[in-house]
Amino acid sequence: MVTMLILILLPVAFLLPPGAGAGEIIGGQEAQPHSRPYMAYLTIRRKDQSFHCGGFLVSENFVLTAAHCNGDNITVCLGAHNIKQREQSQQKISVCRQILHPKYNRQTHNNDIMLLQLEHKAELNEQVMLIRLPPAHRRVKPGTVCSVAGWGRTSALSEVLPDTLREVDLKVLDDEACPNYPGATYPKYKTRMMMCVGDPKEHKASFQGDSGGPLVCGKRAQGVVSWGPVNGSPPRVYARVSTFIPWIRRTMRRLQP
Incomplete structure (x- = not known):
């Protein structure tokens, strides 16, 4: 039985x-500040809930993330290391379009990928860069x-x-x-x-x-x-x-x- x-x-x-909460790393360590300048921290609103996901900058105005991180409203924070501080390196940009893969399936997790188009281009510098x-x-x-x-x-x-x-x-x-x-x-x-x-x-x-x-x-x-x-x-x-x-x-x- x-x-x-x-x-x-x-x-x-x-x-x-x-809508699981963002970025749990098990068995790791703190990253060197801004050693991963492509990282994006997503704040997502879905109905009356708020949660977070990760993502990464692949173009000046596009972030790639998981499709199950979609929501009613998403704000992207680039250039962050400490998300609780207002670091001068941070760029917060609203998402104007969420493009889920057309064959994404929430039940099977197939095609769990999504592009986020930013309202305006990110300013690329030492703390904010693209990843190949x-x-x-x-x-x-x-x-x-x-x-x-x-x-x-x-x-x-x-x-x-x-x-x-x-x-x-x-x-x-x-x-x-x-x-x-x-x-x-x-x-x-x-x-x-x-x-x-x-x-x-x-x-x-x-x-x-x-x-x-x-x-x-x-x-x-x-x-x-x-x-x-x-x-x-x-x-x-x-x-x-x-x-x-x-x-x-x-x-x-x-x-x-």
């Missing part, structure tokens, strides 16, 4: 609640060590949110690691559009609402934090950016002023 109950609950345990995207359909080799960053809780057991950007190094796993992970299943994992990231032997991971932040491999944004176990344990799932390069390029060209 207990075994049957566990099997019933396991799929539920791997879903991230819509990968070539279309070129995959990251398993075993590659990448990194992810965000603002938020440092433990699944604590609700205390640090003020400063935190980061952690993570290993990219084989495409079959998530579907075949022992003791649990990732029934919604799709190899073509998702990446399996984080060594289960290490207590290091992104978490709820680091959502939208970039998985950076070799100075390119290869993944977007998407979903994973609600207890924060690795491996976790990222949207595979290289799959969406044609859509990203086409959409930005169409909307560029």
Whole structure:
């Protein structure tokens, strides 16, 4: 009976609640201030709720993030390290258009990627820069060590949110690691559009609402934090950016002023 109950609950345990709070980094450390000038901190209003996500600057007037970070109103903060202080480096820009991938599915997490068009161009400088995207359909080799960053809780057991950007190094796993992970299943994992990231032997991971932040491999944004176990344990799932390069390029060209 207990075994049957566990099997019933396991799929539920791997879903991230819509609108989860921003940037939980488990097992990491504070980032060097402004060492990741492409990072964006999103403040999102959805009906009567307010929450946060991560994102990253890919053009002077476009931020890439996760589709499940959509809302009624979004403000982007660029050039931030301490989000509780009014740093001179910070640029706060309203989002004028949210472009979710046309095939995004909230239930399956398929195509969990979104472009945000800013009301005006960001001013690029040492604290605010673009990050490069990968070539279309070129995959990251398993075993590659990448990194992810965000603002938020440092433990699944604590609700205390640090003020400063935190980061952690993570290993990219084989495409079959998530579907075949022992003791649990990732029934919604799709190899073509998702990446399996984080060594289960290490207590290091992104978490709820680091959502939208970039998985950076070799100075390119290869993944977007998407979903994973609600207890924060690795491996976790990222949207595979290289799959969406044609859509990203086409959409930005169409909307560029």
